[in-house]
Amino acid sequence: MRLTLHVWRQKNHDAQGRFVTYSMADASPAMSFLELLDVLNEQLTERGEEPIAFEHDCREGICGSCGVMINGRAHGPEKGTATCQLHMRKFKDGEVIRVEPWRSKAFPVIKDLVVDRAPFDKIVQAGGFISVNAGGAPEANLIPIPKPTAEKAMDAAECIGCGACVAQCPNGAAQLFTAAKVSHLALLPQGQPERTRRVQKMVDEMESYFGSCTNFQECEAVCPKGISIEFIARMNRDYLRGSI
């Protein structure tokens, strides 16, 4: 495959960034998108140029490290697929591809395609947990949890924290990420004691970094795990209930 890539290059947070064009003559349809960048980076390095910095680790769509805007869409064209799981057979020979970092004020660029997603950690630290110390847990089967409830909690818990939801949102809102964690814990009996406090603290923390949700629903469309915006409604309900 022949491809033309316009890639965002930015030396560091303070530097001015710009698109640089690279043409690739030897891409294979069986490559993953990140392997395409690997091959390009090998070529750049051999030419004595600096390779493109991009984030990745598991390359199995589960760690949430990877993620770039591909032709304006977070994680690219394939639904329910993280960048590392996207393969070049989804592109056409001769295609022009624009590659950018996540676009959000809350996620400043560190270098090239790498951004700082630390605010996600802060939201979880604000209350995204159940306060139980090691050793203090009751017997696991003491509290039965109906299968549908457990399944629903699992649907929410699948979030990989990649940040695609924020990157795609015209407001740069983090509702889907926050709602996924809030709902995962609020659905389970173990999460009840701290339910109200948790949602309030997490939402307040979220609002100190991110924009507001106005229901564009773009987050759901690009989420590699298909997390439903239904969880946002659930979070809002819990939040309101706690405020009265």
Add this chain to the structure above:
Amino acid sequence: MILDPKIPSGPVEGKWDRHRFEMKLVNPANKRRFDVIVVGSGLAGGSAAATLAELGYQVQCFCYQDSARRAHSIAAQGGINAAKNYQNDGDSIWRLFYDTVKGGDFRSREANVHRLAQVSVNIIDQCVAQGVPFAREYGGMLDNRSFGGAQVSRTFYARGQTGQQLMLGTYQALSRQVAAGKVQMVPRTEMLDLVVIGGRARGIVTRDMVSGEIRSWSADAVVLATGGYSNVFFLSTNATGCNATAIWRAHRRGALFANPCYTQIHPTCIPQHGDYQSKLTLMSESLRNDGRIWVPIKQGDARIATEIPETERDYYLERRYPACGNLVPRDIASRAAKIVCDDGKGVGHGGRGVYLDFSDAIQRLGRPAIEQKYGNLFEMYERITGENPYEVPMRIYPAPHYTMGGLWVDYNLMSTIEGLYVIGEANFSDHGANRLGASALMQGLADGYFVLPYTIGDYLARHMGEERIAADHAGCREVEQEVSERIQRLLSTTGKRTVDSLHRELGHICWEQCGMSRNAHGLQEAIGQIQALREEYWDSVTVPGSGEELNQSLEKAGRVADYFELAELMCRDALHREESCGTHFREEYQTPEGEALRDDKHYSYVAAWEFGGSGGEPVLHKEPLEFDNVPPTQRSYK
């Protein structure tokens, strides 16, 4: 050096309880006076950091990812074992203990394994209380499955994402302690060396991966939870950033490295499809429950799978192992695949693959049942290969997956350096020569939640009131200096080759000569090749960019340099062990039927290697293994 495993006396069932009672305690008010460094935020490191903080210690926790939640543990799919016996199928702590010792082919320490089986039940309680959404039955009780050929159903799971869910539980516990000010989380920071002063671990030297700053951190004890070293093979199922740098640097500072040659090759991975490939993807072992493995009988048969008639297929596992068939343990399944491929019967890219065929299961159970069970795995397979496994058989091939070897630790999980603890996959402790499926998650969490937090207290209590060294101590400065010089050396190389190209070459040598089967001649050759390539590495590698910025080439270059040294030790260990056991298969030592032939008389010991200086020969120390409870037998899966 005397290797004292410090195994408590008395019957194996009572050792841990008695030991817990006999260990010294740190008074609650004094705990906050102690600083503990935990390197790694995976299941082992994250759980240890959170638990130590809950107890009152001050903790600093490091990881190389941008967030603690992304540690490689997150990628585990299949499940976690625990001896709960919820299915009433005869499981017990004793049975889990027995299975693990036998599964490890009698090369692990009984006392450690028993403790692991004992605390396994607490792990599940803990995780459920944290909100881990394990799979449940309609009655609301926890569901279990049988995994990796176990005779009982003791594996707990959360869809195909068990590691992720356990990891998030740990991350949440850790986040709670960060918020409480008890854990300082230091992400995007790589440990590049260990500070040892007066024979004791006193701190670490790190590089800030964004600014490039090199600095020291001092503490009263250091815990390494940095995972395994499968990436020595370049292509493996591990995350691309997994590295051996932390444990290798500690090894160079005096920590013995145990059983480096015990590396597990997982049988069901998607085969390599091109030279540009960056990693191999694991397909859950559960697929072997319904898939049948075969190759064409004729060598080099170029027909597509569906055109090869039944009579011209060799279901080689069912043929060789009528009792276990496709469910034989990992090491046996992997080796069998290699044998048929070496024989020219492999399928797909380069003849390195075998079929995993679901057509019988689809006929027998119907497509919806298969979809329900394996739908997400089939989707993943199709996404990666572009082939639809409902219509054509999957192609699979073994890939490096897990390393049983690691830093030697005693029963307290302390290495041969005082005050340096090693937990999770980074140590060698519980799996002997072969790990059973769903036991790594169990071990990581056992170490972090329930073992280390006790044993480290005993060490700290003995050093109560002693002065802590400062981070600008001359001993720290010296190590910082060495780290900076090494980085400078990598940056100033004038070669032309990329780090990856050299790593690939190293991986190829290891895979060919020290992979699924080994022999003396090949290993000797490999050692020479690795040494030569290592020389070449420092001359011919190119590392663009500077040290004062995010520089992924530099990160990789340092890790690969350590892999070059570790690879040689791995081969030396494999060469010295003149027997076959578990995953270590020496072609010279096999039964007439081609099975592993152990030599308990001469090799029933842990091989713990002492660093012999740069370019020097490593020194072997032996910890004899005794089996009082599970008498060694030959593993038979016929």
